[in-house]
Amino acid sequence: MNIKEIKLHQLMMNMKHPFTTSFGTQQDRFITIIEAVDENGLSGFGECVSGEDPLYSEEFMDASLIAMKKYFAPLLLQNEIKHPDDVWELFKPFKRNNMAKAGIEGAVWDLYAKQHDIPLSKLLGGVKENVDVGVSLGLEETDELLLERIAEKVDEGYKRIKVKIKPGRDVEMIRTIRGKFKDIPLMVDANSAYTLDDIDTLKALDQFKLMMIEQPLAAGDLIDHAKLQRQLKTPVCLDESIDSYEAARGAIELGSCRIINVKVGRVGGLTQSKKIHDLAQKHHIPLWCGGMLEAGVGRLHNIAITTLGNFTLPGDTASSSRYWHEDIITPEVTAENGVVEVSHEPGIGAEVDFGKMEQYLQKTETITKEDTPDMIFYD
Ligand SMILES: O=C(O)CCC(=O)C1=CC=C[C@@H](O)[C@@H]1C(=O)O
Ligand SMILES: [Mg+2]
Structure with a gap:
């Protein structure tokens, strides 16, 4: 592919609203955009989605x-x-660090698609021209404030609403939401805030016709998730637990979930996402694409993978304006009535706008062919 250099553009972006989950509140987003440049000066872009902590x-x-x-x-x-697809194999001796691997691999996918003049979605084997999207809402100080945020997003036409829960902000909060929004497609995300000792609380959520309960228990605990799923009517969806193809296989075989949230960064990139997609499809496990509070580049990668056929549920790839006053891409991602049109342009389908990026840029570091891997044991 003749890749000449890799640039790491390190940005600090300020989110429009703080985002609160069971594990904390976030306001600033430190994002790295990876640019892979080939010998002809063509650039492909990826985004590393790791959190700050x-x-x-x-x-x-x-x-x-x-x-x-x-x-x-x-x-x-x-x-x-x-x-x-060679990138995953190349990086394989190096354990985990999936989000770092995926960021670089994403830039390679975009570059390859541009070198071959095809949209990334088509290169991945996507079949959809548009994708349904939902929106993820953080916890608010009061239920009233959350109701207002939900009303806004329902009016904007999002195809499903996801709300964060944690112990003490669960059954009664969902009862309040259902009191006002009887029929909206609604789901909850616990980010591992519960254990099987909370089974009564989790079972109580069954009464609210939720689409799914996302990641109720610890990330590493496929066994307890399987026990829980057997006792719940509501489908369990796994997010944090699915950090590899092998974890997806384990979860499916054990019956730990009925739905999987694929996050490209968490599983190590688009090659692994495709592999998990094919496995889940074979086992009739529907998928959706989660988000990591991405800027536009990551958002476009998520849209591209969502065009694969077994991503049948709305993902978290909301409009750029959900989080950002100004995104770094032109055109920005825009959901109309909960639907995002997939670009027909080569690669990710939008330009990275360096003019817009400037306001967030802290530093760019360039790695060239002269930089050897900095390892003690390497031959
Ligand atoms: O809109 C998005 O990008 C998804 C937001 C969201 O729900 C999450 C982002 C980052 C980490 C988690 O809290 C989380 C999730 O669990 O899905
Ligand atoms: Mg989640």
Whole structure:
């Protein structure tokens, strides 16, 4: 693919509203945009979605940056690859660090699609021209405030509403929501805030006709999720637990969930996302694409993967304006009545706008072919 250099554009973006989950509140988003440049000056873009702190998962941006600079970018530059699927194999000896791997791999996918003049969605085997999207709402100080936010998003036409729950803000809060919004497609996300000791609370949620309960228990606990799913009518959806193809296989075989949320970064990139897609399809497990509070580049990668046939449920890829006063891409992602049109342009389908990015840019670091992987044991 003749990749000449990798640039790591490090941005600090300020979110329009704080976003609160069971594990914390976020206002600033530290994002790295990865640019892979080929010998002809063509650029492909990826986004590293690690959090600022290791709260959602063990990955965090400072560590991902080191992993990209020390290992993944130099490795990519020193090994000629023919296809983006080769990237996963190239990085395989290096354990985990999926979000760092996915960020670089994403730039390679976009570059390859542009080199071949096709949309990323088509390159991935996507079959949809538009995708349904929902919206994820954080916890608010009061239920009244949350009701207002839901009303806004229902008016905007989103295809489903996801609300965050945690112990003490669960059954009664959902009862209040259902009191006002009797029939909206509604789901909850606990981000691992419960254990099987909370089974009565989780069972009580069955009465509210929820589409699913996302990640109620600990990420590593496929066994307890299987026990829980057997006792719940509401489908369990796994997010944090699905950090690899093998985890997806385990969850499906054990019956730990009936739905999977695929996050491209969490599973190590688009190649792994496709593999999980095919596995889930074979087992009749529907998918949707989750979000990581991405800027436009990550958002467009999410839309591209959602065009695959088994992404049958609305994802978290809401409009750019859901989180940002101004996104870094032109055109921005816009959901009309909960539907995003898939671009026919080559690659991710929008331009990264360096003029807009400037306001958020803290630093750009460039890795070239002269930079060797910085390892003690490497031959
Ligand atoms: O809109 C989005 O990007 C999804 C937002 C969202 O729900 C999440 C983002 C980041 C980490 C988690 O809290 C989370 C999730 O669990 O899905
Ligand atoms: Mg989640």
